[in-house]
Amino acid sequence: MARMLTFNIFRYNPQDSASFPHMQEFRLEETESMTLFIALNRLREEQDHSLQFDFCCRAAICGACAMVVNGRPGLACHTKTKDFPDKITLMPLPVFKLVGDLSVDTGTWFRGMAKKIESWCHTKKVFDPNAQEERMDNALAERIYELDRCVECGCCVAACGTALMRDDFLGATALNRIARFILDPRDERTEKDYFDIIGTDEGVFGCMGLFGCQDVCPKRLPLQEVLGKLRLKMAFAAANNLLPKFLRREVRL
Amino acid sequence: MQIFQSDLLCIGAGLAGERVAIEAADNGFSAICLSLVPARRSHSAAAMGGMQAALGNSAMGEGDSPDVHFADTVKGSDWGCDQEVARIFVNNAPIAMRQMAFWGVPWNRVIGGEQTYYKGGKPFQAYEKPENEGLIHSRSFGGTAKWRTCYTSDGTGHAVLYALDNRATQMGVEVHDKTEAIALIHDGSTCMGAVVRCMKTGELRAYLARAVLIATGGYGRLYRATTNAVICDGGGMAIALDTGVVPFGNPEAIQFHPTGVVPTDILVTEGCRGDGGTLLDVNEYRFMPDYEPEKQELASRDVVSRRMVEHIRKGFGVKSVYGQHLWLDIRHLGAHHIHTKLREVEDICQSFLGVDPVTQLIPVRPTHHYSMGGLRVNKDGAAYGLKGLFSAGEASCWDMHGFNRLGGNSLAETVVAGMVIGGKVVEYLKGADTVFKTETMRDAVAKQQARIQSLISGANGGEDVYAVREAMYDALILGAGIFRNGKDLQESIARLNTVLDRARKVGLKSSGLGASPELSLALKIEGQVKLALCVTHAALNRTESRGAHTREDFPERNDRDWLTRTLATWPDSAADKPVLNYEPATKVFEMPPGDRGYGGGKTIPMDNPPEAAPKGANGKAQGSEK
Numbered sequence: 040m041a042r043m044l045t046f047n048i049f050r051y052n053p054q055d056s057a058s059f060p061h062m063q064e065f066r067l068e069e070t071e072s073m074t075l076f077i078a079l080n081r082l083r084e085e086q087d088h089s090l091q092f093d094f095c096c097r098a099a100i101c102g103a104c105a106m107v108v109n110g111r112p113g114l115a116c117h118t119k120t121k122d123f124p125d126k127i128t129l130m131p132l133p134v135f136k137l138v139g140d141l142s143v144d145t146g147t148w149f150r151g152m153a154k155k156i157e158s159w160c161h162t163k164k165v166f167d168p169n170a171q172e173e174r175m176d177n178a179l180a181e182r183i184y185e186l187d188r189c190v191e192c193g194c195c196v197a198a199c200g201t202a203l204m205r206d207d208f209l210g211a212t213a214l215n216r217i218a219r220f221i222l223d224p225r226d227e228r229t230e231k232d233y234f235d236i237i238g239t240d241e242g243v244f245g246c247m248g249l250f251g252c253q254d255v256c257p258k259r260l261p262l263q264e265v266l267g268k269l270r271l272k273m274a275f276a277a278a279n280n281l282l283p284k285f286l287r288r289e290v291r292l
Numbered sequence: 293m294q295i296f297q298s299d300l301l302c303i304g305a306g307l308a309g310e311r312v313a314i315e316a317a318d319n320g321f322s323a324i325c326l327s328l329v330p331a332r333r334s335h336s337a338a339a340m341g342g343m344q345a346a347l348g349n350s351a352m353g354e355g356d357s358p359d360v361h362f363a364d365t366v367k368g369s370d371w372g373c374d375q376e377v378a379r380i381f382v383n384n385a386p387i388a389m390r391q392m393a394f395w396g397v398p399w400n401r402v403i404g405g406e407q408t409y410y411k412g413g414k415p416f417q418a419y420e421k422p423e424n425e426g427l428i429h430s431r432s433f434g435g436t437a438k439w440r441t442c443y444t445s446d447g448t449g450h451a452v453l454y455a456l457d458n459r460a461t462q463m464g465v466e467v468h469d470k471t472e473a474i475a476l477i478h479d480g481s482t483c484m485g486a487v488v489r490c491m492k493t494g495e496l497r498a499y500l501a502r503a504v505l506i507a508t509g510g511y512g513r514l515y516r517a518t519t520n521a522v523i524c525d526g527g528g529m530a531i532a533l534d535t536g537v538v539p540f541g542n543p544e545a546i547q548f549h550p551t552g553v554v555p556t557d558i559l560v561t562e563g564c565r566g567d568g569g570t571l572l573d574v575n576e577y578r579f580m581p582d583y584e585p586e587k588q589e590l591a592s593r594d595v596v597s598r599r600m601v602e603h604i605r606k607g608f609g610v611k612s613v614y615g616q617h618l619w620l621d622i623r624h625l626g627a628h629h630i631h632t633k634l635r636e637v638e639d640i641c642q643s644f645l646g647v648d649p650v651t652q653l654i655p656v657r658p659t660h661h662y663s664m665g666g667l668r669v670n671k672d673g674a675a676y677g678l679k680g681l682f683s684a685g686e687a688s689c690w691d692m693h694g695f696n697r698l699g700g701n702s703l704a705e706t707v708v709a710g711m712v713i714g715g716k717v718v719e720y721l722k723g724a725d726t727v728f729k730t731e732t733m734r735d736a737v738a739k740q741q742a743r744i745q746s747l748i749s750g751a752n753g754g755e756d757v758y759a760v761r762e763a764m765y766d767a768l769i770l771g772a773g774i775f776r777n778g779k780d781l782q783e784s785i786a787r788l789n790t791v792l793d794r795a796r797k798v799g800l801k802s803s804g805l806g807a808s809p810e811l812s813l814a815l816k817i818e819g820q821v822k823l824a825l826c827v828t829h830a831a832l833n834r835t836e837s838r839g840a841h842t843r844e845d846f847p848e849r850n851d852r853d854w855l856t857r858t859l860a861t862w863p864d865s866a867a868d869k870p871v872l873n874y875e876p877a878t879k880v881f882e883m884p885p886g887d888r889g890y891g892g893g894k895t896i897p898m899d900n901p902p903e904a905a906p907k908g909a910n911g912k913a914q915g916s917e918k
Binding site: 052053054072074083084087088089090091095097101102103138139142145146147149150153154157158159164166168170172174175176177180181184188191 | 395758
């Protein structure tokens with residue numbers, strides 16, 4: 040027999056003066072291969088047309104549907120109800136500004152981050168449409184793509200102790216992005232340039248080493264390793280001038 | 293009310309929209325992109341496989357050229373495409389790929405020496421020239437003579453979109469996300485902007501611009517079962533159709549993808565078959581070589597989808613609670629290949645199906661996938677009917693795809709069209725001045741405010757918008773699926789007429805305050821049903837089979853009467869059907885109509901077949917003009 044699921048869902052519409060933050064209970068019979076995408080859409084269509092949440096690709100590619108499921112941030116579209124007890128609590132991601140119910144504004148946060156860390160290849164070269172492409176080693180292309188796979192869902196930010204306490208912390212997603220550019224020879228920024236962006240308390244040195252980011256990353260990005268290496272790289276970048284020559288190091292990612 | 297003004301307004305911030313915006317920004321013009329979602333969540337990100345461009349760097353792409361790419365594209369379109377546009381596309385595609393490399397896309401690159409690849413499930417060796425080491429590599433896709441598809445693992449769309457959005461950020465392109473254009477501001481001859489609803493607060497805004505671009509993707513969400521993201525709801529086409537003067541080109545040209553997974557309809561990339569994946573039936577028998585001995589699993593998508601349905605109809609489908617399906621087998625590619633080159637595919641199988649593709653078969657069936665039709669534009673991307681309005685990408689009918697597009701050609705189209713049409717938009721901006729009529733703007737906003745008020749108060753009725761949408765889904769698939777016939781299409785139209793009537797009587801159940809997803813849908817449902825009626829009327833009228841449009845009662849491709857493009861307009865918004873006009877599919881014939889070489893089927897020839905125009909006469913590559 041199919042289970043009867045109970046959903047406890049955070050409700051608040053900031054644009055409605057009569058609305059106040061509260062939890063609302065919904066009940067829904069489980070069907071085979073049910074995901075939160077299926078469940079939430081059914082709840083909205085069948086029980087409460089005002090329920091707000093975000094889905095886009097519904098295939099775990101776009102990162103739109105991150106929310107906190109029974110205390111843990113994750114992508115709702117690939118969350119299967121059968122992996123959970125019959126009581127499921129859904130909360131919006133913390134840190135990001137609430138739009139309503141389970142919907143948050145990740146766009147503003149990530150755009151701000153991209154501007155802050157200047158998330159693009161800095162180069163003095165000009166594109167020549169008649170020239171052959173510059174060569175790149177395939178293994179390097181694959182290493183860059185490995186870090187480029189971040190979908191900006193915001194789970195790592197929501198699971199970060201520092202980000203929850205301090206809104207100026209760049210977060211694992213931004214540090215990972217910088218690592219991607221450090222690997223990429225097309226970005227001509229120097230170690231000092233990178234140090235100015237992430238060699239601070241808002242950057243790698245603000246990380247408390249809890250690594251909730253890696254635990255919840257739906258793309259399984261190696262955030263712990265990236266942050267560790269970045270911190271070492273930035274520490275040497277700061278200390279190299281003070282160290283005797285034989286102790287100086289350029290840390291490679 | 294807030295009023296925003298810019299030189300260019302892009303409705304849509306996927307690859308096509310942002311690429312056009314970047315071209316404008318590069319030339320010193322201000323550009324704002326509107327988007328239903330943050331730009332990087334656009335559906336462009338979901339295209340895994342790759343982009344076709346005749347770089348010819350890889351062993352299996354040797355001897356490739358824009359001419360070979362052109363021939364594949366025209367054949368793929370079943371001669372339904374505009375050949376001038378196809379030529380512009382193939383000539384510019386290599387430049388666009390190199391430009392994306394310059395902006396940071398980590399394309400997979402050639403590794404020199406002996407390499408193992410797969411074709412038809414069997415491994416073979418190919419020698420990659422050491423002198424090509426490090427150049428952009430390519431993989432195989434259906435319907436192509438050469439391996440031409442540039443790729444980044446199986447996250448090509450994602451990688452290109454991120455690189456492009458980086459560039460847009462650098463160039464100061466503004467993206468206003470969680471906004472929805474609900475009407476165009478125009479005076480019947482010139483487009484001046486859009487009325488826009490903020491999906492964070494629900495407030496209405498006006499955007500005024502000298503040039504407006506619609507790049508909102510396709511209309512897949514008119515169907516219940518589609519690989520498309522939930523935002524691909526035809527919204528851009530609907531507001532253009534609502535002007536009464538802008539035509540919907542080839543609405544009936546809709547592609548079904550052979551490998552949507554069962555039951556979630558998520559796409560697994562054609563790269564699976566390109567890399568050597570095979571299709572099996574209920575007896576785990578590989579059936580495609582029996583139907584298509586030459587191309588096998590790699591015939592064009594329309595052909596593979598039809599063969600699959602044909603095979604299921606013969607009784608060889610796998611029965612399941614979600615209906616019948618077939619199997620996709622990639623087990624023989626091996627764990628290493630699947631873990632590295634097909635990782636997204638593995639993710640989808642594991643996360644949504646609980647299937648391990650290294651050891652298990654993947655349940656697949658043909659699912660709605662792509663809209664070849666769209667907002668009809670000329671080769672410069674300028675819309676028919678309204679000055680100052682442009683369109684690019686899947687939203688448009690620029691028309692390099694005709695009645696079937698090749699895998700890898702649409703993702704490439706976004707950045708190639710974005711580059712070319714972006715250039716034309718810049719030319720337009722340099723020469724065009726627009727008078728913004730505040731009265732026109734006020735009227736347009738007042739009209740939308742009144743619509744919202746009636747939906748909230750229930751002035752027109754109390755129809756439930758979600759129930760109306762369900763009825764639309766049921767009515768449309770009845771006539772306009774993979775196989776079509778006159779009787780079912782007529783039934784489909786009769787039902788859609790009832791649905792249209794209901795759509796006009798929708799009233800909200802909730803308050804409509806704030807972002808209100810219910811209001812958002814209620815504002816577009818009538819437009820969506822009208823799009824569905826364009827699809828069915830156009831499909832009923834077209835009494836031939838061409839590309840993805842398959843009429844069981846008219847199995848021949850009819851070049852004598854139907855080498856045409858449908859132009860559907862809706863001049864009277866209170867009417868219950870569109871006006872259909874037709875234009876020649878192409879003015880220039882570099883390749884006179886011929887046989888595709890796959891798919892079978894007979895052709896009724898033209899009475900006076902044209903002579904071939906000289907190769908590449910039209911549409912020089914952008915770079916060579918400089």
